[in-house]
Every structure is written in structure tokens, then in C-alpha cells.
Amino acid sequence: DLLHASDRTSLSKDSFKRAFIDNLFYTQGKFLQVATHKDYYQALAYTVRDRLLYRWVSTATAYTGQVSRTVSYLSAEFLMGPSLGNTLINLGILDEVRQAVGELGLDLTDLLDQEAEPGLGNGGLGRLAACFIDSLATLELPALGYGIRYEHGIFYQTIVDGWQVENTDNWLRYGNPWEIRRPEWSVEVKIGGFTETYTDTEDRHRVRWVPAKTVVGVPFDSPIPGYRVNTANTLRLWSAEATQSFDFEVFNRGDYLGAVNKKVTSENLTKILYPNDETPQGKELRLEQQYFFVACSLHDMIRILKGQGGSIERFHEKFAVQLNDTHPAIGVAELMRILVDDYLLPWNDAWSITTQTFGYTNHTLLPEALERWPLDLFRRLLPRHLELIFEINERFLHDVRVAFLGDEARVRALSLIDETGERYVRMAHLATVGSHAVNGVATLHSDLLKKDVLADFYALSPQKFHSITNGVTPRRWLALANPRLCELFRETIGDGWAKELDQLRRLERHADDAAFAERWRAIKLDNKRQLADLIVQRTGIEVDPESMFDVQVKRIHEYKRQHLAVLQIIAMYHRLKSDPNAEVLPRTFIFSGKAAPGYAIAKLMIRLITAIGDVINYDPEVRGRLKVVFMPNFSVTTGQRIYPGADLSEQISLAGKEASGTGNMKFAMNGALTIGTMDGANIEICEEVGSDNFFTFGMTAAQVEERRRAGYDPREVIEANPELHAVVELIRNGLFSRGDTELFKPIIDGLLWHDTYMLAADYASYSDCQLEVDRAYRDTARWTRMSILNVARSGKFSSDRSIQEYADKIWKVTPVSVPLL
Numbered sequence: 001d002l003l004h005a006s007d008r009t010s011l012s013k014d015s016f017k018r019a020f021i022d023n024l025f026y027t028q029g030k031f032l033q034v035a036t037h038k039d040y041y042q043a044l045a046y047t048v049r050d051r052l053l054y055r056w057v058s059t060a061t062a063y064t065g066q067v068s069r070t071v072s073y074l075s076a077e078f079l080m081g082p083s084l085g086n087t088l089i090n091l092g093i094l095d096e097v098r099q100a101v102g103e104l105g106l107d108l109t110d111l112l113d114q115e116a117e118p119g120l121g122n123g124g125l126g127r128l129a130a131c132f133i134d135s136l137a138t139l140e141l142p143a144l145g146y147g148i149r150y151e152h153g154i155f156y157q158t159i160v161d162g163w164q165v166e167n168t169d170n171w172l173r174y175g176n177p178w179e180i181r182r183p184e185w186s187v188e189v190k191i192g193g194f195t196e197t198y199t200d201t202e203d204r205h206r207v208r209w210v211p212a213k214t215v216v217g218v219p220f221d222s223p224i225p226g227y228r229v230n231t232a233n234t235l236r237l238w239s240a241e242a243t244q245s246f247d248f249e250v251f252n253r254g255d256y257l258g259a260v261n262k263k264v265t266s267e268n269l270t271k272i273l274y275p276n277d278e279t280p281q282g283k284e285l286r287l288e289q290q291y292f293f294v295a296c297s298l299h300d301m302i303r304i305l306k307g308q309g310g311s312i313e314r315f316h317e318k319f320a321v322q323l324n325d326t327h328p329a330i331g332v333a334e335l336m337r338i339l340v341d342d343y344l345l346p347w348n349d350a351w352s353i354t355t356q357t358f359g360y361t362n363h364t365l366l367p368e369a370l371e372r373w374p375l376d377l378f379r380r381l382l383p384r385h386l387e388l389i390f391e392i393n394e395r396f397l398h399d400v401r402v403a404f405l406g407d408e409a410r411v412r413a414l415s416l417i418d419e420t421g422e423r424y425v426r427m428a429h430l431a432t433v434g435s436h437a438v439n440g441v442a443t444l445h446s447d448l449l450k451k452d453v454l455a456d457f458y459a460l461s462p463q464k465f466h467s468i469t470n471g472v473t474p475r476r477w478l479a480l481a482n483p484r485l486c487e488l489f490r491e492t493i494g495d496g497w498a499k500e501l502d503q504l505r506r507l508e509r510h511a512d513d514a515a516f517a518e519r520w521r522a523i524k525l526d527n528k529r530q531l532a533d534l535i536v537q538r539t540g541i542e543v544d545p546e547s548m549f550d551v552q553v554k555r556i557h558e559y560k561r562q563h564l565a566v567l568q569i570i571a572m573y574h575r576l577k578s579d580p581n582a583e584v585l586p587r588t589f590i591f592s593g594k595a596a597p598g599y600a601i602a603k604l605m606i607r608l609i610t611a612i613g614d615v616i617n618y619d620p621e622v623r624g625r626l627k628v629v630f631m632p633n634f635s636v637t638t639g640q641r642i643y644p645g646a647d648l649s650e651q652i653s654l655a656g657k658e659a660s661g662t663g664n665m666k667f668a669m670n671g672a673l674t675i676g677t678m679d680g681a682n683i684e685i686c687e688e689v690g691s692d693n694f695f696t697f698g699m700t701a702a703q704v705e706e707r708r709r710a711g712y713d714p715r716e717v718i719e720a721n722p723e724l725h726a727v728v729e730l731i732r733n734g735l736f737s738r739g740d741t742e743l744f745k746p747i748i749d750g751l752l753w754h755d756t757y758m759l760a761a762d763y764a765s766y767s768d769c770q771l772e773v774d775r776a777y778r779d780t781a782r783w784t785r786m787s788i789l790n791v792a793r794s795g796k797f798s799s800d801r802s803i804q805e806y807a808d809k810i811w812k813v814t815p816v817s818v819p820l821l
């Protein structure tokens, strides 16, 4: 009763204003006249958090004593983005709060901008995890997100002289009002050492792990509110701390620095997120990070299970654990270790529990992205786990030999240990063998998994394989990012769409309504004006909101082919220079994305983009008709401002390389049209919106394979295409490098001699397709209609649909509704 009508829970405006001032005084120690924007933000965040905590506690109460299965989503990355705006949307109080702070003379948008972005992820995989926990809460499914509380998230990118410069991210500098430290649930994690055998009281031979060191994992919890439901689930991130502040033995010898050293080393474990996407670095600290958070999480689940009076034999009945790629795959060995060594369960019982517990999602087909750990590194860190993996492998390979009589090639291909050269543990194999379900993230990707990367596993156990196409949360990517468009939705179809995205279909009947189309265009133009303001602010480049905004934002990678777009831009520029009076449709090319710090070619691709901007943007003959912009530091926050202002979405990876893509979905639901290859989820977007409303080009995955088999020579293609040849020559001769013919040589040589991602082969088709885009854009009515239909038919790409499929096919979990206390 004390909770009710309190200034900490009430959603009324007056109560909210009182609470805000109260927090400004008593959490920030400031009064209105001297408070900074950061103070206001913090006071607001705490005010909103109180309202959220009420739901959180109610949810925790409802889940306690609840027998239903809980989802544990294990992910090394959660790219959450700022919490405040999203929380206001999900609690349904955005407008009231805007008013309340307005009455205090503050602008909500300014305050939202104060929040540091928790960039605890690299890109697609981490952002998917964030969308998924939003959907889990919205669907009222009992779930925990488990991950790592990196002190420094993905680096902050600046552009200096056209080059990427990495700056350390310090998102915790001003504190994080959304997390609560829970030292009482800390976990001790053992690492290193050796194993020895012993004889137990019943005279059985057993193995004991004698670890070398202990690190403490401290959980930090954040509430994850569902959209307009009482459910608020938990994101639990682990931070490494030393067991003792310092080593007294060393200290007493007078070596103060030496004594503190151990503490520093332990705490280094969760200091930094590895900024590589797609190429694992085989770094010891990374394996340690993975084991650390997985060990903490499994231990935590067992604590919860026991707290509910459950026995360890029922672990899989209480928890469905999903492995977000192979980063947490060590969990298979860790759970076996717990069951066999700590609980003394017979091997087969332990294995049955383990495989019924885990599900594994694969996110990439690139061979260089498949995680493998050198055996000696593995043994040094996790000697007992390596023994268990050998045992799992032996039993598994026996089954393989029985299934494929005498096929030793299969045995080598399926083995958890790669023995082709230096010996490695293959984490994807461990995850696949240790799980009851394996899934790809789009239809094509899942098919290719079954056909290539995991073909032998598919032959062995086809029933394990599933396909679940990715999705994104419409709360952040529509309701929060594109308020103007959502206002039009509300007037036209109500606001059921935010929970049931398929309702956007009801917009279809307005696709030919001229007045509706006019409003649609006005909204897009408004969004483009805002984006143009941001661009000039961040880059100094003035762009025309009336020009077509042609956007490619994603990690910089050769397989994503940002340089294919560059070749085409140069061709347009060349065309315009050859005939200054040519009818050129004005376009603004907007690129944004980070390159892995050690990925030289990707960084050079950024340099090439900024270099062509430096020439094209300032060439008077162009008369502003073409602009090339590189927006620094692509992030969740900048994404929220870019997608709503895009006309054209570039999704131009080589077919068969992009597992799914999720940016493609965010663009489509914000009314951008896609120019894309038949890759990843592009195929399904095209299917949904209709091929008349989608610009496809390039080889299919099958054609790519065939072309390679037939022997591919990029030089032949380039020489046969005068346009492409001219473009390559312009770069090669130094037009974009002030005569320096060395600067871009690595890109040009790559193109001429290898062209691994077959830009040349797809170039002509891409270039033609861009002309088709021009034609469509000139016909304003046609373009607007296509845009409306893209949005109306994007319902499939809600992460609610993805999560419902996981719940039904893999997790077997059902909703639990939460009564407020």
C-alpha cells in the first residue's frame, strides 16, 4: 500500500514534476539555477527508473515460485543504445514526460541527448541481442540476458585528415543510473592450473581441477521493460573484480605496486570490448572473457534453480540457454564440468541435460570468422574443460563412425579438434554437438549452413537444424526514431502496430491516396532536414534535403562492398564531368561505419570515401548535384537519426556472405527503398514488399559459386567494361590522392588480382540498377507509393516475430503475465 500514490511510482504529471525536483536535490545535490544538462538528465533518469523499478520488483515477484521455463540469452555483446527514450516509449509516458519537463523550462530532446551510449557490441550480433531482449519482455516471456559489463565499449570513431582514428569510449564516466550492482550474487571464477586424478570415497577414479587463480564476477542488473506490459526483465552483466584488494604477503614485503598488480590484472578481464567483427584474434584475454561470463551465468542459474527448490537434474526444465554465436560456446563444457565433477552425475545423464539446455545461433558463414582456439592456449586457461571436450569428442566421433561406416574423412571434418595443422578447438562444432537446436538467421543463411559450413552435422542430425529470420524492435527503430511517421500511423491505423507490426498492412489502402502521399513525403523531407542539420554539424558538409539521400551504414568490410558503391559514385561523377549539362539527379551519398582497428583495407576504404568527397563536394562543375559524406562514429544513437532520413538503402554484399543484415530492415520500415543483392534477409524483404518495390541486382549465391568454379578473372571483366575501366584508372592515377599512386594501390590491386568479393562481376548490374533507381525517384508519385508499400509490408521484420519463433520452435516457453504489486 505504501507503494501506491507515491511520487516514486505515480505516472501523473504533477507527481512526476515533484519527483524530478526531488531527485535533482537528493541524488544530484543541485537546484534548478545551477544544475547542468547532465544533472537534469540524471534527475530525469532516476525519476523514470523509480517507475520502472516498481514493474521490475513486480516481475521478480511474479517469477519467484514460477515453475515455467526461463530463457537465458547468453551474448558477449549487448548493443543497447541509450535507455531513457526507450523506457519512456515502453512505459507509454513519453508525451507526459515531455510536457512535465517542458513546464520546468526544459526540452526533453536535449535531455535525451545527454545519455552516453552503452556501446557494448560491435554491430549486428550485439544489436540483435538488444532487440531480442526488448521483444522477450514485450511478449511477457521470462528471460534473462547475460553478458559482460565492459568498462570500455566499442571505440569512439573520429575522422582526422580523412582517416579513422580510434578513441577510447568511457561510457561510465558520469555513472550509469540504469544499473544496480548486486555484490551479494557475486561468483568466484577459477582459471588456469592443472588437473589431477583422485579416488573418491566409493573408490571411483575421478578428476579434480586445481586452478591457478580466482576472479570474482560481480553482476550489474538493468531493467528491461516490455512495451506497455507490466513485465520488466533483467539484463545481468558481469564485471570482474579481484578477490582481495591486494596481496598482503607481497605488501608486507614492502612491494606496494607488486601487491596491487594482481588486482589490476583481474580487473583487466572486463576492461575492454574486442573491436573485431568477423575476424577472431585468438587472444587469450578474449577466451578468458568468454569463460568468465559464461561461468558466472551458469552459476547464477543454478543459484536461482536451487532458490526455487529445484534439483540439478531438472536444470534443462528450468532454463533454455541460447548461445549467441560461439562466443559463449564454452558453456557446453562448463555445464558438463559442473554436472560431472561437482555433482557427480553419470556422463550420459549430464550430457542429456546439457544438450536439452542449449540452443546455438550461428551468425556468419565467413570461414575466417569461425572461432578456433589453439590447443595449448586452451589447456593453459581451461585444462579441465579441454579434457572434457576430448571426451565429448571421442564419444561423438564414435557415433559418427557408426553412422558413416569407415568414412574417416567425415570423422576428420566433424571432429571438435582441427588437426590439419596446428591443433585447434573448433567452437562451432562444440556448440553444434552440445545443442539440441542450431539455427541460421535468415532463410538463405540457414540453407547455406546446411549445405556448407555445417553440412556434415546436418547429414548426421537434420532434425537439429532450424531457420529463424532476424528482426528488429519497432519500439526503438520506429516509435522512438521516427515520431513524425508514427503520428501519421496513429491517425491512420491507430497504434496497435507497435506491438503487432503486421498491422502496418492497413496502410496499403492509402498507397494511392494523393493527400496521404503528400503527408508521407513531407514527413520524409522533415526527417531529411534534420539529418542534414546533423551532417553539417558533424562534418561541416552542407547537403540539400531535396536531393536523394542514398545511404550505406554498417561495419566497414570488404564483403559488404562499400567500395562497390564508391566505384559507382565515381562513374556518376565521370559522366557528369564528360557532359556538364547532363541531366543528373541530385544525390547525397551518406556513409557511416567503423572499421576494425587492425583491418588495414577497411580503414583504407574509409580514406577512399572521404577522398572522393574531398574532390566531388568541392568541384564547381558538379554544382552541388553530388555530395559524398562520411558521418563519423556510427552507433545506435546516430542510426536512430539516419534511418528515418534515408531514401535509398544500400545492401550490396556479395550474395552468400551477409548472414542476414538487420539495418536493411530498419531502413525498409522507415520508408527507404532498397537497392540490394539477393543476400541474407534482403531476399525476404524483397519477397515481402514485392519485387516491383525493391531494386535487385547482381549474382545470386548459386551464380557466385558457379562463377568461381568456372574461373573468375576480374581484369578481363574490368577491361571489357569502359565505364568501370575508366573509374579504376581515375583512382589508380591519383585523382583522389593528389597524384599519389601508392595510397589506394592495395584496394586497386586487390580488385585487379583477386577481387575476392567479386565487385567487378556485379558492377555492370549494379550500375544499371542505379539508373533504374534514378528513373523511379524522378517519378515522385511512384517512389512515394513504393515507400509506403515498403513500410506497410515490413511487419515480418519485427523481432517480436523472431522471438515468437524461438519460443515455439526452440525454447518451448510460454508467457507469464505480471500483476503489479
Ligand code: 26W
Pocket (backbone or CB within 6 Å): 122, 123, 124, 125, 126, 128, 276, 277, 278, 279, 280, 281, 325, 363, 364, 369, 370, 441, 470, 658, 659, 660, 661, 662, 680
Ligand atoms: C571475434 C570474432 C567475431 C566477432 C563477431 C566473429 C563473429 C562476430 C559476429 C558473428 C559478427 C556479426 O555481428 N554477424 C552479424 O550478425 C547479424 C545478426 O545476426 C547479421 O544480421 C549479420 O549479417 C552478421 O554479419
